[in-house]
Amino acid sequence: MAGDRPAVAGPEECAAAAIVASRVRGGWRRSVAARVPGRLAGRRQGPEPDREKRMSTIGVAGAGSIGAGLIRLLNTSPAARRLRLKTVLVRDTAKSRPELPTGTPLTVAPTDLTDDPEIDVVVELLGGVDEPFRVLSRALSQGKAVVTANKNLLAERGPELFGLAAERRLPIGFEASVCAGMPIIRTLQEALRGDRITALEGVVNGTSNYLLTRMSEERAPYQDCLADAQRLGFAEPDAEYDVSGRDAACKTGILATLAFGAYVDFRRIPTSGIDTLDLEDVRQAEAMGYRIKLVAAARRSASGGLDAEVAAVLLPLQHPLASIRMECNAVRVESEGLVETLLAGRGAGPGPTSMSLLADLLDIAEGRGRVPGADHPFIAGVFDLDNGQRAASRYYLRLAVPDRPGTLAQVAGFFASQGISLASVLQPEVPEINGGFLVPLILTTHTTDRRRLDLVLAALAAAGWGRHVVLRIRER
Numbered sequence: 001m002a003g004d005r006p007a008v009a010g011p012e013e014c015a016a017a018a019i020v021a022s023r024v025r026g027g028w029r030r031s032v033a034a035r036v037p038g039r040l041a042g043r044r045q046g047p048e049p050d051r052e053k054r055m056s057t058i059g060v061a062g063a064g065s066i067g068a069g070l071i072r073l074l075n076t077s078p079a080a081r082r083l084r085l086k087t088v089l090v091r092d093t094a095k096s097r098p099e100l101p102t103g104t105p106l107t108v109a110p111t112d113l114t115d116d117p118e119i120d121v122v123v124e125l126l127g128g129v130d131e132p133f134r135v136l137s138r139a140l141s142q143g144k145a146v147v148t149a150n151k152n153l154l155a156e157r158g159p160e161l162f163g164l165a166a167e168r169r170l171p172i173g174f175e176a177s178v179c180a181g182m183p184i185i186r187t188l189q190e191a192l193r194g195d196r197i198t199a200l201e202g203v204v205n206g207t208s209n210y211l212l213t214r215m216s217e218e219r220a221p222y223q224d225c226l227a228d229a230q231r232l233g234f235a236e237p238d239a240e241y242d243v244s245g246r247d248a249a250c251k252t253g254i255l256a257t258l259a260f261g262a263y264v265d266f267r268r269i270p271t272s273g274i275d276t277l278d279l280e281d282v283r284q285a286e287a288m289g290y291r292i293k294l295v296a297a298a299r300r301s302a303s304g305g306l307d308a309e310v311a312a313v314l315l316p317l318q319h320p321l322a323s324i325r326m327e328c329n330a331v332r333v334e335s336e337g338l339v340e341t342l343l344a345g346r347g348a349g350p351g352p353t354s355m356s357l358l359a360d361l362l363d364i365a366e367g368r369g370r371v372p373g374a375d376h377p378f379i380a381g382v383f384d385l386d387n388g389q390r391a392a393s394r395y396y397l398r399l400a401v402p403d404r405p406g407t408l409a410q411v412a413g414f415f416a417s418q419g420i421s422l423a424s425v426l427q428p429e430v431p432e433i434n435g436g437f438l439v440p441l442i443l444t445t446h447t448t449d450r451r452r453l454d455l456v457l458a459a460l461a462a463a464g465w466g467r468h469v470v471l472r473i474r475e476r
Contacts, residue, residue: 087105203294272310293321
């Protein structure tokens with residue numbers, strides 16, 4: 001790959017395949033990967049006599065858009081010829097389901113999956129946390145392998161679930177739980193198994209990236225972009241989970257757990273979203289040579305802990321993640337051996353998710369599923385989070401301040417009191433806020449730490465100027 005960084009996936013490439021690029025000493029190595037071998041601390045299933053010759057019987061819990069997509073694959077894909085669907089768990093068997101093949105066997109009783117001695121693998125696609133955990137824990141207790149696309153379940157109760165699987169010596173497939181359209185979990189767990197990962201960062205929420213792309217390329221207001229995304233199915237009717245950063249935080253917890261070897265609780269990751277941004281922030285960022293992205297990041301800290309964060313960030317235009325468009329996702333991994341690896345692809349949706357689920361089912365059916373051992377990252381311990389409070393960075397701020405003489409000097413005084421130097425100050429000519437009482441003021445700082453900045457923000461809030469947007473500026 002020419003140049004000093006990899007080309008990144010545009011929407012056409014995302015639709016076709018996952019893009020994998022590794023920067024090794026001497027340049028970039030790129031491959032287009034439909035699948036990358038999976039790694040899971042523990043061991044492969046032991047080979048079974050005549051494994052390739054017998055059928056593997058599947059039970060699917062959930063028949064929504066993802067479940068229906070998987071069921072169609074099980075019925076039509078040549079790769080699934082040794083997978084037999086026996087039962088599908090639904091909430092209402094009387095409901096018309098034209099998306100399912102005629103004759104799909106339905107039940108409302110979870111035990112028809114978990115306790116059926118003919119079923120080898122239970123696939124969980126229910127959504128939520130508690131009910132899926134009950135179904136999968138029961139399936140494991142009955143000696144069945146399990147597969148899930150449920151990031152919330154893994155992020156919250158992964159240690160319990162993997163502990164049960166280790167105790168019962170059964171495999172768990174979960175490639176579809178994070179960025180299903182690119183094999184990031186397999187890459188972390190096998191391709192990079194012998195390497196020491198030092199950092200990862202990514203654009204892992206397609207809804208937020210779609211909105212930011214539209215705002216950047218079309219100069220469309222946030223609310224208009226959100227309404228379009230909801231109409232097109234890129235955003236849920238209640239998009240708060242996506243735009244607040246919570247979805248990305250769940251995914252960050254899972255990826256960081258696998259990358260760094262111990263459980264990372266997503267609830268302790270500092271998280272903010274894009275829901276406070278407006279078009280002026282996008283304009284100003286690009287005028288300075290940056291692009292705003294919702295970035296999920298985790299990095300080993302100097303103290304031996306972990307710095308993790310989910311936040312909107314100003315990325316330099318030449319940064320690999322800055323070019324990821326629309327609903328595509330990408331994850332960049334730094335490691336001591338390969339140095340830098342980039343994966344990009346479609347992050348979610350029935351098609352990519354169903355394909356990842358099928359890949360996990362094939363691994364298990366062919367005796368290649370991973371059985372977690374006592375050293376599995378989800379059960380090996382808990383990582384200490386430093387939460388990035390000591391990390392130094394430049395910052396972009398948009399404040400709402402009183403429209404009166406002396407305001408700028410007063411604001412500068414707040415920053416000076418904490419030893420923070422301002423790099424630039426701008427008052428754009430935009431519509432006034434609150435009938436003219438408040439006006440926007442855009443600042444950038446020189447390098448400082450977030451603790452000092454938080455003290456300034458607290459002082460501004462105490463002065464009655466509590467509305468603000470704060471974005472970290474990445475230099476590289």
